[in-house]
Amino acid sequence: MATTQPARPVEPGGAAAPAGLPRQPGPAGVIRYWAAAKAAAGTAEEPYAAVTLADALDAARRRHAARPEFARVLLRCSFLVDGDPVGTRDHTTVQLAEGGTVEVLPPFAGG
Template structure:
């Protein structure tokens, strides 16, 4: 989708997908956040916690593996991970079983 000025609206957002317990804590499978340009993973997590302010979500996000696109990024400093508009961030809590 684009505006009359030719800007791509999808490129002005970051999508966060929730899996398993994160989906249960969020009450949805994904959220889309408007961004004004490249943000950090810390910024994205803050947006998630602002939209879902309960303790359950905060506890879940704290233990999630994080993918930016198809790249794992949880082991990196979230303040240094750049998330450009149009990106998909996946929050995957630990899974039971094998």
């Protein structure tokens, strides 16, 4: 007779979390804000724990919900992930790495 065990949460990358431990939100790194993004966030940088760029930005929007300008500034920004431009790629497809860096770059005058 087969027994059924409760499913364990799956970690990013497909590994099951150890029994009794909650699922981790994803790799941890830092988001750095520049110029108008820095002013809108009220900080130069903050940590992320997310699997994708979309997840990290959604969490940042929630953290800064009391600062409505923050979400508006993000709409105009470009992003670098570990030094690589994201460009027009869908943010849900941009994977983040443990110890990685997301640079949030608003449009700059003259460039």
